[in-house]
Structures are given as structure tokens and as C-alpha cells.
Amino acid sequence: MKCSKARRLISPYIDSELSSGDRNKLEDHMKVCETCRNMVKETQALHQVFVNTEKFEAPYGFRARVMANVKTAKLGWFPRIPIPIRLAEGAVILLLIAIGIITGSFLVKGFLPQRMGNELASLHLEVFDSAPPGTLGSAYLAMTGERNEK
């Protein structure tokens, strides 16, 4: 076994996650390779530091605070509804939107001709009085009129 492969197996070896075949190969390699043997020792030492670490416990009153929090928290209500009912709800919403669009288009068709005429008339420039002579407005209109004629 090459050192590069042996080093990839060191962590699983420490964690007892190696197959017996790989474990035997690694142990054989360690017998002849001091560098890899030392790496295994270092990794075991690191593992031991973790073993000696403190186990933290939830602070006093933790559970009571969780229960107080969840009382005000909203439950995910939507996922509680079964999927077929959710699909049916979606279909009803789409149907309502479609009905709205169709009836809306009929209403618009009924009102459009007479309203359209009024709106067009209100937008037409002819409804404005001509600018009184001698004003800045009449001068501007005269200039733009000349330019348009050219």
C-alpha cells in the first residue's frame, strides 16, 4: 500500500469505519512505515482531546422557554391539508381567475365603444383653444408650424 492511500484510510480507521480488508492492509503498512504510524498516533491524540471535552447541557428552564415560544409560533397549516385537497383548491382558484377574465372581457366590450369615443375626443388637440396672439404659446406654435411645413 502506498502512503497516499494509507493516509486516506487513517480517519476511517480511527472511527472504525474501515472494512476488515482495508484495516488489515493499513495495519500491515503501518508496521513498515513510521511516518504513517506517527500520523495515526497524532490523529488518535486529537480524537482523545475531543473525548475529554466538556458535554454541555441545556440551560435551566430551556424546555419551559421552548414551550412558551412554540405556543406563539404558528404551525405550518398548509402542509397539514392533504395533497388532493390542495390540488382541488388550486384548481378552484384557477377556475375563478378564468371566470373573472372572461366576464371582465364581456363587460369591457359592452362599454368600450361609447367610452372610447369620449376618451379620444378628450385627448384630441382640437379641444384646446388656440393660443392668443402675441403670447409665448402662439410664437412657439408658429415656429413649430413653420418647421413642420419645411
Add this chain to the structure above:
Amino acid sequence: MRRETDDVELIRGFKDGDVSSFEQLVLKYQDKVYNLCRHMLGSAHDADDAAQDTFTKAYQNLNNFRPEASFYTWLYRIAVNTCLDYKKRPFFQSIFGSHVEGDNESGIEPVSGEPSPEKLYESKQLRYALGTSLGKLSLKLRAVIILKEVEGLSYEQIAGVLDVSIGTVKSRISRAREELKELMKEFREQK
């Protein structure tokens, strides 16, 4: 197996509207979740907040939980993701040396018999070095090494919590250990 059977029954009770079932789940897992958050985040205050958030999210989503999955794997996933969301908060100084917050520092387990003051000091230094070095790891590597070394999960369970392949878990653990060894060496050389 017994643990998972109990969990399934409690979850069923919760889905039937019995809130006390959820309370029992909190009681059962609060130390594990808090311990995980504390090692991930370092600060006792952040760990408390993150662990509270974890249970609140679990409560809100428990109806989506599928009984065929493992509850604690699902809960750990929420806890790890919640801790990852806390990453933008100011990071901790040391997760084991709790000088700032004045927590109990007597959690060192003696190797054998009554520890000498030198051994106690050495052990405390090691924990401090480890805490500082862990804080310098990327969150991905930190999560994987804490789930392995602190929570004692198998590679398969870690893969389930982090939603990655076992091969990814294996390579991340190896990298995390290599980086930790280097960081701890640097820490000792600085001292």
C-alpha cells in the same frame, strides 16, 4: 431502535394534537441539540438562541416529518442549518475556555485518579487550543467533525444529517482533522 420507536409514538401523539408529546421530545433531545449548537457556535448565548430556534422550527414542521426517517437525524439537520444561519454573527473566542461568560470550567474528565495541577492545566490548554482551532475551520468542516467527535454519529448518520454522500463525509472528516492538527500546532508554537 427503542429510541426511534418512542420518537415515532411521540410524533404520532403530537400529530393527534397532544402538545405534551412535543414537550417530551424537547426534554429528550434538548441537551444533545444544545451541546451541538454550543460546539458549533461557541457562545453560550448564541447556542441557547440556536437551540431554541431549532425546536421552534421542529414544532412548526413536525407535521411534514415522515415517520420512516430518523427523528434525531432530522432534528440535527435543523440544528446544523440553524447554526450555519448564525455564521454572520460575531464568532466566538473559544468554545471550551469560557472565561468571558464565566461558565463552569470543571468539565475536564481526569485521565486516571486525581489529576495533578499540571495535568489539569495541560488539559485546559488543550481544550482551549481545540476550541480556538475549531473556530478557524470552515463551517462545513466544523459541522462534520463535531457530529463525528462530539455527537459520536456514524458516517452514515452524518451523511443523513448533512444530506451528502458518505464519501463526502469521509473526505471532509479527514480534511478537518488535518487542518485541526495544523492549527493546534500553530497555536502551541505561538504560546
